Every structure is written in C-alpha cells, then in structure tokens.
Amino acid sequence: MNTKSRILTTAMAALLATAPIIGATYARAADTTKAATEQTAAKETKAVDAQLNASEDKAIIKTMNEAYKALREIHAARLAIFNGTPEAATNFVNLAQADLQTASEKMKDYEVDKITPTLTDDAYIPFDTSMALSEGFMPTPEKQATLAKANEHLAKGDHKKAVDVLKLANIDVTISGAFIPVKASLSHVADASKLITEKKYYESNLALKAVEDSIVMQSFGIDEVPAQGVAG
Secondary structure: OOOOOOOOOOHHHHOOOOOEEEOOOHHHHOOOOOOOOHHHHHHHHHHHHHHHHHHHHHOOOOOOHHHHHHHHHHHHHHHHHHOOOHHHHHHHHHHHHHHHHHHHHHHHHHOEOOOOOOOOOOOEEEEEEEEEEOOOOOOOHHHHHHHHHHHHHHHOOOHHHHHHHHHHOOOOEEEEEEEEEHHHHHHHHHHHHHHHHOOOHHHHHHHHHHHHHOOEEEEEEOOOOOOEOOOO
C-alpha cells in the first residue's frame, strides 16, 4: 500500500543511521491473524482511500491504492483458506480481482522506470514507499532541527517539501519502494478464483502466494527516483 506516516524526529532516532523516516504499512497488514469480515474490510478500505488520496499529489513516488488494497485482500483470502472459510476467501479474491483490474486500467499513469523486473513484458507499479536516512548520517544540532522541520511537512503528507528541506541541508536520504507486476498478479488471482470454485484450496493458496512472491523491493538515491507514467 502506501506509506503516508510520519518520519523519525528525535535525536535518538537520528543516531540510527538507517532508521526509517516513513514506515512501511504493508508489513502491518500482514500481522492480521484472522480473516476480516466483509464489513470490516470495507470500512478499512474506505479509511485507507481517504488517507492516501489526500496526499498522493505530494508523494515522491505515487503509490496505487488499488494495488495496495488487492494485496491486503489477497493476504486475507489466504488466511481465510487456512482457517477453513472458503466463502470468505472467495469474497476476498473477488475484491482483489476487481482492484487489480482497476490497477491494470490505470497502470500507464503509475508504472515506473528504473525497476529491475523479475518478469518481462509487464508493468511494475508501486503500492508502498518508505524513506530512510542514508548510511553514515551523523546528527548535529542543525541537522536535528532540519529533521524536525522535515517532519512537520511529512505530518501534513507533503513528502516533496520534506525532501527539499533535507536536500538543502545536505542530508542524504534513500527512497525505497515495493512494486508488483500488474498483469501477472491479475492472472494469478484469476487462477485462484477458478481453483476455489473447484474446491482446490491448496492450489488456490499457491496462486495467491505467487502474487506476494512477485513483489519487487528496490531503493533509490534522492536524485535517482524513478519517473512514473512511462508506459507507451
């Protein structure tokens, strides 16, 4: 999904050279131990949409809401299969399939360059981003003040201004992103849907797992952030 949370602010956090400035949110989604109900999932999805849409234009790398939601739904479907609730799994797979179809329709606006793909002839789109201080960062009173100022911008969801503040103070940061191949993911989820109807739950779980396994994590220097909307 997308990361729109605050960064490190304290001097103690600044001492940790690789401490995250913006924390990833996808990992938190993976902490769920029970499949959510449709009502709960719909409520969470609505909240995520409102949060992400508010700050997308100010993001360093725009993340796609539908891709993030699809991964949450895929994870929930796998948990439902594990918990022996195929009806819930079917519902989540259907939601994921719809979100990935929308992602496919919008991928030209979100696809990025500079990705080292594991699959060819596919579009890699970001669903989550994070920012961290570059290795070797040494805190000073001036730099701690800069971090506090950058943090104010991030609290408002304005990542671009935060990065500008850090760059002016010669504070190097690394931008990291999580990307999925849209076409392959849609194909895997379609397979999972068919397999569930055939009551082949083990195989369906593997098809869903293939989506998670296809995630590519990649980092960039602040002056090497990939361009978006690169598809022809």
